[in-house]
Amino acid sequence: NAGVMQNPRHLVRRRGQEARLRCSPMKGHSHVYWYRQLPEEGLKFMVYLQKENIIDESGMPKERFSAEFPKEGPSILRIQQVVRGDSAAYFCASSPGTGRREQYFGPGTRLTVT
Amino acid sequence: TQLLEQSPQFLSIQEGENLTVYCNSSSVFSSLQWYRQEPGEGPVLLVTVVTGGEVKKLKRLTFQFGDARKDSSLHITAAQPGDTGLYLCAGVVNSGYSTLTFGKGTMLLVSP
Numbered sequence: 001n002a003g004v005m006q007n008p009r010h011l012v013r014r015r016g017q018e019a020r021l022r023c024s025p026m027k028g029h030s031h032v033y034w035y036r037q038l039p040e041e042g043l044k045f046m047v048y049l050q051k052e053n054i055i056d057e058s059g060m061p062k063e064r065f066s067a068e069f070p071k072e073g074p075s076i077l078r079i080q081q082v083v084r085g086d087s088a089a090y091f092c093a094s095s096p097g098t099g100r101r102e103q104y105f106g107p108g109t110r111l112t113v114t
Numbered sequence: 115t116q117l118l119e120q121s122p123q124f125l126s127i128q129e130g131e132n133l134t135v136y137c138n139s140s141s142v143f144s145s146l147q148w149y150r151q152e153p154g155e156g157p158v159l160l161v162t163v164v165t166g167g168e169v170k171k172l173k174r175l176t177f178q179f180g181d182a183r184k185d186s187s188l189h190i191t192a193a194q195p196g197d198t199g200l201y202l203c204a205g206v207v208n209s210g211y212s213t214l215t216f217g218k219g220t221m222l223l224v225s226p
């Protein structure tokens with residue numbers, strides 16, 4: 001009974017490079033959420049997706065960040081031209097939807113921008 | 115401003131002691147969840163409360179949702195070193211979506 005999978009667990013990028021973070025939801029879950037955790041700031045919502053649709057991206061920075069959840073394959077959070085301030089832990093959560101409120105989190109990807 | 119305020123921010127106690135941590139807001143939540151997070155890992159869901167006044171027990175942990183659905187508490191009886199971790203509360207404001215708003219957490223350290 002695999003939980004939410006995220007990879008890579010650790011990612012190091014130089015300033016200006018692109019970062020791609022992957023998330024495979026729990027089996028049977030069709031809703032995916034991305035959160036970012038910065039030291040001393042707590043977890044902040046970024047984007048909520050269902051298969052092939054972005055439902056709510058109100059927490060996503062307007063530039064350089066994008067997310068997708070294709071019909072097949074994992075959800076991807078993409079950060080273009082990374083800057084040092086993007087260094088953080090990025091967590092993905094999934095839920096079955098259909099009125100169920102519980103969200104189950106993956107182990108996170110720790111992004112370090114050098 | 116933080117939508118969800120958690121207190122205390124840090125708590126260090128001895129094994130066997132009881133403790134309560136709080137999660138407060140001026141907003142009404144359609145549901146509220148408690149998570150525990152250990153270093154280097156993702157948050158693990160402990161409980162979801164939905165109804166005002168609801169009390170849920172999980173072994174030595176007791177969760178309560180305020181009558182007005184604006185606050186919640188977590189009480190741990192006879193704490194053990196394995197309870198050490200960051201306790202996060204997270205609320206759903208808009209019942210149409212399930213996006214979570216998190217507090218900053220209470221870091222609990224239980225010493226043997």
